[in-house]
Amino acid sequence: MAQSKHIDKVLDRHRDETITNNRLRLKTSINTIRWLAFQVCAFRGDDESPGSLNRGNFIELIKLLASCNQNVNNVVLENASENAQYISPVVQNPFAYYIHCLAHRLQLALVSAAKEVCYVHQFFSKFTLIVNVVTISPKRHDQLRVAQANNVANLIANDQIVTGSGLNQIGTLQRARDTRWGSHLNSVRNLLCMFDATCEVLEKSTEEDNFSTRGDASAAYDAITSFEFVFVLHLMRNILEVSHDLCQALQRKNQDILNALTLVSTTKTLIQRMRESSWEAFIKEVILFCEKHEVEVPDMNALHIPRRGRTRKIVDQISVEHHYRVNLFLAVIDTQLQELNGRFNDNMVELLTLSSTLDPRDNYKFFSVNKVCELVERFYPCHFSDQEKFHIRMQAQHYELDVPNHVELTNLCTISELCQGLTKTGKSLTYPLIDHLIRLTQKQNGR
Structure with missing residues (x-):
């Protein structure tokens, strides 16, 4: 054998081995990030150096996976070259952002x-x-818990709230965290429920705390007792409540696409209805809340004075009621409608609707040969040749009669499970065009 050919074989073998190792290393990092993200765990620790006893969840979980699999151990962390370990924040952050589900992105977007x-x-x-x-x-x-407990006791004594198992729990305030599902709605609700107790603690802090903290407490007390804050607090609660069921449906592991799309439509309708006909009831609720909690209510018919006391030109002068209704109430609702329409435009809804035909749940009850062909023609024409587009109809008919009756392909709930099942049973080779389409839709929809 010529020396040059021998060297080429060695280089090819080395190149293939490098690619395989990189893929395994990358897969390990992605699976680690996926698990941490869905469990809402922090990625990094205080000390990420190799000598640290606890280098943070991301690296520690990779070490655990490596201890269970020698192939993984051979290619990760110190066994990988420094520039190919896939453990830096620069690598972690894009992956983590990518794998967040559509529901999470939607709530944060709203x-x-x-x-x-x-x-x-x-x-x-x-x-x-x-x-x-x-x-x-x-x-x-x-102090907050004691104040809230006293408020609840007074309300019960005055028959203003009902009692029962699980009712009137004290709770606490919580921050709205971008990594925790539904946290914005829970945070807003909690503050509304603990409004008086929060005001009481803030007022005490302005009088009793040291000089360095009294300033923040005073600013916080001024903010929470302002009409504008109470107004937006109620508005955000109402909007987040309308979108909450949609976000919950989209984040479920076993997504029902058609029902989720129905919630898209109903969410848009409810927000539009809020825009068109709920102002009077909303402003009345806000004013009643302010009166109950001793928050000063401005004269709605008075002239609205912009911040910093500057008056506008005569042509721009508006009433206080107009400011809150148009500049706040309608403006916020319109941004929600725009966001929903942007993320769920007609093409996206049609794609998701047609993609649901590949859903394996309930023994493939959504499968339709015509929808499979339409899905290819409408959204993936460049991924199939003209001959493949013609042949996929017949392949879909065989698939429809065969796959639902295969014992290893029944009781599947997700597209991901279907992909694995088709590969395991060899059906991906029997129906390569259907398998290719399934994987295209999985990639497109991010599931």
Whole structure:
């Protein structure tokens, strides 16, 4: 054998081995990030150096996987070259962002869209300040719980709330965390329930705490007792409640696409209905809340004075009622509608609807040969040749009669399980066009 050919074989073998090792290393990192993200665990620790006894969840979980699999152990952490370990924050962060489910992205997008209205952005800044001041020390936290317990006891004594098992729990305030599902809605609800107790703790802090903390407490108290804050607090609660069921449906592991799409439609309708006909009831609720909790209510017919006391030109002068209804209420709702319409436009809804035909749940009850062909023609024409487009109809007919009757392919719940099942049983080779389409839709929909 010529020396050059021998060297080429060695290089090819080395190149294939490098690619295989990289793939295993990358897969290990992705699976680790996936697990940590869905368990809402922190990725990094205080000390990430090799000599640390606890280098953080991400690296420690990779070490655990390596201890269970020698092939993994051979290619990760110190056994990989320094620039190919896939453990740096630069690598962790993009992966973590990618694998967050559509539901999580939607809820955060709705909150972010609302923040585009400057008054809502300022609301969340004040909200964070209030929670931080009240929960920053065990002393204030205990004061909050005592104050809330007293408020609940007084309400029960006055027959203003009902009693029963699981009702009237004291609870506490919590921050809205971007990594925890539904945390924005829970945070807003908690503050509404503990409004009086929170005000009481903040007022005490302005009088009793040291000079360095009294300033924050005073600013937080001024914020929470303002009409604008109470107004936005109620508005965000109402909007997040409308979108909550949709977000919950989208985040379920066993997603029912068609029912989730129905919730997209109903969510849009409810938000539109809120825009068109709920102002009167909403502003009445806010005013009643303010009167109950001794928050000053502005004269709605008075002239609205912009911040910093500057008056606008005569042509721009508006009433206080107009400001809250148009600049806040309608503006925030419109951003929600725009966000929903942008993320669930007609093409996306059609793609998800047609993709549901591949759902294996309930013994493939959604499968339709015509929808399979339509899905290929409408969304994946470049991925199939003209001959394959013609042949996939017949392949789909065989698939429809065969796969639901295969014992190892029944009782599947997700597209991912279906992909694994088709590969395990060899059906991916029998129906390569259907298998290719399933994997395309899985990649497109991020499941």
